[in-house]
Amino acid sequence: xxxxxxxxRKWRPQKFEEVVGQEHxxxxxxxxxxxxxxxxxxxxxxxxxxxxxxxxxxxxxVLNCLNPLDGEPCNECEMCKSFHNSQSLDVIEIDxxxxxxxxxxxxxxxxxxxxxxxxxxxxxxxxxxxxxxPESFNAxxxxxxxxxxxxxxxFATTDxxxxxxxxxxxxxxxxxxxxxxxxxxxxxxxxAEAEGIQIDDTALSLIAKKADGALRDAESLFDQIISYxxxxxxxxxxxxxxxxxxxxxxxxxxxxxxxxxxxAAFEVTRTIYDNGWNFIDFLNELNEHFRNIFTVVLxxxxxxxxxxxxxxxxxxxxxDSFSESxxxxxLTFINKTQYEIKSATDQRLKIEIALCQLIGxxxxxxxxxxxxxxxxxxxxxxxxxxxxQNKTQKTSNVRPAYKEEVNVPEVKKFVAPSPKxxxxxxxxxxxxxxxxxxxxxxxxxFGSLLNKTNPIEFIDNRIVLEVEHPDDFDIINDHKxxxxxxxxxxxxxxxEFNISNAGNSAKSEExxxxxxxxxxxxxxxxx
Numbered sequence: 176x177x178x179x180x181x182x183x184r185k186w187r188p189q190k191f192e193e194v195v196g197q198e199h200x201x202x203x204x205x206x207x208x209x210x211x212x213x214x215x216x217x218x219x220x221x222x223x224x225x226x227x228x229x230x231x232x233x234x235x236x237v238l239n240c241l242n243p244l245d246g247e248p249c250n251e252c253e254m255c256k257s258f259h260n261s262q263s264l265d266v267i268e269i270d271x272x273x274x275x276x277x278x279x280x281x282x283x284x285x286x287x288x289x290x291x292x293x294x295x296x297x298x299x300x301x302x303x304x305x306x307x308x309p310e311s312f313n314a315x316x317x318x319x320x321x322x323x324x325x326x327x328x329x330f331a332t333t334d335x336x337x338x339x340x341x342x343x344x345x346x347x348x349x350x351x352x353x354x355x356x357x358x359x360x361x362x363x364x365x366x367a368e369a370e371g372i373q374i375d376d377t378a379l380s381l382i383a384k385k386a387d388g389a390l391r392d393a394e395s396l397f398d399q400i401i402s403y404x405x406x407x408x409x410x411x412x413x414x415x416x417x418x419x420x421x422x423x424x425x426x427x428x429x430x431x432x433x434x435x436x437x438x439a440a441f442e443v444t445r446t447i448y449d450n451g452w453n454f455i456d457f458l459n460e461l462n463e464h465f466r467n468i469f470t471v472v473l474x475x476x477x478x479x480x481x482x483x484x485x486x487x488x489x490x491x492x493x494x495d496s497f498s499e500s501x502x503x504x505x506l507t508f509i510n511k512t513q514y515e516i517k518s519a520t521d522q523r524l525k526i527e528i529a530l531c532q533l534i535g536x537x538x539x540x541x542x543x544x545x546x547x548x549x550x551x552x553x554x555x556x557x558x559x560x561x562x563x564q565n566k567t568q569k570t571s572n573v574r575p576a577y578k579e580e581v582n583v584p585e586v587k588k589f590v591a592p593s594p595k596x597x598x599x600x601x602x603x604x605x606x607x608x609x610x611x612x613x614x615x616x617x618x619x620x621f622g623s624l625l626n627k628t629n630p631i632e633f634i635d636n637r638i639v640l641e642v643e644h645p646d647d648f649d650i651i652n653d654h655k656x657x658x659x660x661x662x663x664x665x666x667x668x669x670x671e672f673n674i675s676n677a678g679n680s681a682k683s684e685e686x687x688x689x690x691x692x693x694x695x696x697x698x699x700x701x702x
Contacts, residue, residue: 182394186366189259190247191233194226195362195390196354203349204234205246213238214347216319216328218304220335221351224391227331230351231300232258234329235266239294254294265294271332272306280311284318287326296327304330305337312339319345353388356380356481362390363397367408372401377410380483381419410483420452422482425464426489431534432505433496440530444523454522458513462506468493469502500539508533610665614658624650637671 188194191201200219207213217234219227237243241252248255257263269283283299291297301307307315319328319342330346332338360379367374382400386393396417404412414421424443431439447457470479471494477487512529519525607630615622624647628640640651651658655672662670 182366182398183391186394188226188229188233189250191230191237192247194230194233196358197226197230197351200230200349200351204230208237208243208246213327215322215326216346217330218335218338218343218346218348219329219331219351220348221333222353222389223333224386224389224393225351225354226390227333227351228300228302231329231331232266235296235298235300235327238296238298238327239263239265239291257293263294264292265296266298266300268300268302271301271303275307275311277308277310277314280307280314284314287318287322291325295325297325298327298329300329300331302331303333304342305332305334309339312342316341316345354390355388356383359383359386359388359390359393363393366394366397370401372406372408374408375410377483377485378408378413380481380486381410381413381417384481385417385419418451420447420450420457420460422486424457425461426486428461428530428533429464429468429493431530432536435534437531437534440527440534443530444527447526448523454516454526455513457526458509458516462509462513465502465505465509468497469499469506472497472499472502498538501536504536504539505533508536606665610662613665614661618654618657636668637673639673 191205194201217231219231221227233248236255236258237246237248239254239258240248241254242249250256250259254263254265258266267286269279274280287297287299289297322328328346330338330342335343335348335350360376360383363379363382364374378400382393382396385396400408400413400416403416413419424446427439428443430436447454467477467480467482467490471477471490475494477490480487480490482490508529512525516522516525516529611622611626614625628642628647628651630638630640642651651672658672659669662668
């Protein structure tokens with residue numbers, strides 16, 4: 176019988192420095208050992224396959240090591256060798272799932288009273304501690320809070336939320352994180368080199384991505400692939416063995432959106448169907464594909480893209496091809512399709528229609544872009560006013576644009592004030608802000624409106640205001656008595672307010688031009 180040992184066991188770390196991706200935890204534990212600040216209970220929480228049990232074993236080993244060096248076990252002394260051979264009586268590993276009853280915990284509680292056989296500590300490692308029953312946790316509380324000096328507990332769990340807070344509060348908690356894709360690739364590359372296996376970067380990326388942050392899963396996949404491919408591994412064989420969707424399909428869809436190639440929607444759907452790929456998995460990967468394009472468009476780099484170098488170069492080609500708003504629409508549409516396809520009776524048809532809709536999406540234009548285009552286009556302001564005047568004369572019975580009681584003087588041309596008037600006007604303008612603030616403190620809405628007006632002329636104790644909107648005429652007219660009384664307090668005399676509609680014609684012309692541009696660009700209609 177072969178003595179084959181799986182990669183996850185053969186390459187299991189034996190020191191803290193060999194644990195990858197969890198430096199924030201291993202550094203803390205090493206410093207605690209060096210400074211003799213060892214707690215009586217530890218709780219290791221995190222996803223599967225990231226090093227919780229491995230770190231617990233290294234901690235138990237170094238605590239009983241006869242010659243520890245810089246917080247690391249020597250792996251050469253009698254205690255370390257007995258631990259490696261599973262002969263140590265001072266390190267007890269318990270499976271929380273199969274020893275969850277209160278009887279087992281009672282037995283454990285009795286055994287902690289006895290001193291360690293050879294080592295300095297008796298260490299209890301309870302894996303998947305969240306599987307214990309509530310009664311078992313309650314039976315462990317008192318022992319966990321005040322254990323004997325020679326006893327130490329290490330709990331490991333993938334679901335820390337199921338562990339009672341009374342247990343968590345009695346432990347030093349360490350949260351393990353998912354291992355990054357590049358970290359997994361680097362470690363697998365070292366293992367492959369040591370084992371004499373040829374494997375390319377794309378193949379390593381596929382394995383690391385499939386593992387989803389779990390190093391143990393990546394090493395298991397690595398063993399499985401070696402069994403299939405032998406000493407030489409390529410990405411095509413991995414995709415075929417694991418039935419992974421070809422990454423080039425997603426680039427074909429993004430290219431089809433740019434070129435409006437509707438035929439690609441049916442070809443891609445047929446390829447997915449013929450290969451037996453899952454349509455939901457396809458949409459998940461498509462969502463990630465456009466997410467990667469989005470990050471490239473925003474950052475002009477691939478530093479946030481988890482993919483092989485070959486595909487990172489392809490993503491960089493899209494940095495100027497899509498706009499941010501278009502990508503947001505695409506991502507929103509894909510998320511909506513992901514929800515709808517779960518209840519679709521014909522998923523293939525649903526995917527074909529969805530891809531056709533994606534390809535048919537037109538590029539968006541923002542209002543700012545439209546205004547910028549309008550600003551760059553010269554506008555003919557030489558408008559002949561005679562037809563308008565003739566029309567006004569013929570329809571004299573038409574209701575006026577504004578209320579008749581509003582006095583709107585015609586300011587045909589601004590007349591420069593005399594030196595005396597100019598000096599007086601400057602004095603009024605210097606106090607204008609103080610006047611507006613005073614009005615705002617008493618009448619906030621009206622003061623805010625007044626702040627948007629522009630005093631353009633001063634004639635015989637009268638201020639002519641240019642307003643922003645025609646409806647402001649009525650509001651200012653209704654407050655004339657208040658304004659005249661307020662001016663006496665600020666300016667020392669009553670000042671009459673008149674309103675000018677100067678510049679409204681030019682503004683109307685610009686608005687009409689803008690409306691026409693919006694209709695042409697966005698397909699709207701005038702109402």
